[in-house]
Amino acid sequence: MRAVVIESRRRFGHYSSVSKGKIVIELDNVSYGYGGTPLFSGVSLKLVPGSFHFLTGPSGAGKTTLLRLCYADLRAHAGQVRLFGQDAAHWSRDEVALARRRIGVVHQDCQFLDHLSIAENIALPLTVANRLTEAQNNLAELLSWVSLVPQAGQFPPELSGGERQRAALARAVIMSPDVVIADEPTGNVDWEMSQRLLALLVELNRMGKTILIATHDLAMIRSMKADVNARVLRLKGGQLMQAGAEL
């Protein structure tokens, strides 16, 4: 897989044009809330290229919401969200689409198209970018990277939770994005599978991808501490802070 990603990095080099040290995702004093009540406010965050962040916090704290701001699915009510150095506040729908091709997302509920096979779902980002011809090479290697070769022709509802998460991860990286955002990627999989998924994300980080993972599972974070130099952020009571002692 390393070879695949490095190879596709070279091939899609123009899409991975984040220069060293430039901040990939930056939240500056951001507030958001549903229906008038603020969920969090004054949230600031900087993801430098190649960094690895965990976002923790109790269920309902707003982790998913914060991630959605990071891939321009929501617009901040106050403050500024800068993606790849650009203020996303007034982006057109086309600009949002183009930015999403550089941000691979593993959604909390995977978000597959159930009428397409797993292989077609994984290739979907290339399909919609009219770059399907490039998919043929990468797809086979990505499928074996996430150990889904036998399931390639199956449909999403037929897969187990762990298989779905791996397929979602493969879809997130097929465009060779600069950043990979994962929302509870280990949400409903067993311990062993969650370790496998995290190992894949660590592997991506070693290849230079910026990683942001939301999870409420502190045990899982602890288990990773030896493998990766990760920062842990904690969202609680509407504030974002560095986590410390409880780990």
Added chain:
Amino acid sequence: MNRVWAFIMGDPLADRAVPPTGILARLTIFVAAAMAFLAIFALVLSLTAGRVASNWADDLAQSATLRLPADLDQTNEALRAAVNVLQTTTGVASARVLEPDEQRALLAPWFGPDMPVEELPIPQLISILPDEDGYDIAGLRARLQAEVPGAVLDDHGAWREPLLDAANRLRLLGWAILAIIGAVMAAMITTAAHASLAANAQVIRVLRLVGARDVYIAGAFVRRFTLRAALGAAIGAVLAIGLLQLLPQVDVTGVTETPFGFHGIEWLWVLAIPAVAAIVAFVATRRAAFRRLREQT
């Protein structure tokens, strides 16, 4: 042209990204077929009325008949005087006295072929054809009044004008029906497209999450509805043409044996129907899709 071809061929996976909605697909094809079927008959109405109108307008323009009453004394003398007047009128190309056989042929439809015309007091007819410039009807009528009293100049105008008018109105009516058919089809396809877009809201959301632009998503819907409309319209047109062949063919226009149908270059109209249906569907679906995509977050 390449782009049209690429549009028709499409991208198999891109097409499958949006699942087909069976009932809407059938509705679109059915509506397009029904509208094309009606459109063919509206076209036939228009073209036939147009043929009738131009035929009458051309052939009967200024042609006239002079009628000498049967009881006119000294008919032969009157005949000679009338022909004399006509031949000295500028604008009259020919004045021809109808033979008894011709007069009998004119009456045959009413009285049968065995009518002894010679023994009946029927009026003598003279057929008048104008030259290119035409003649002054009022002036001719005044001269005849003076020189052949009792002769009646019938310039066909009295019955021609309302018929011509009716034919022209029928032709316009045909075009109006075609416009209504187009509008109904646009409205139906817009509704079907909106229903399809609404049914696929979640699919649209996923496509957006993986970086699809509006043109891509709209394209998947537009291509599908356009091809369905073209297919449906082709089916409807073929059925209508088939039915048209079964219609009894009578010569109402005096131009052709098959007045209800298409002749020569008019067949292009038939080919145009699926194309127009496709264009209507393309525009309607594209508008519906972009509108929906603007509203859906």
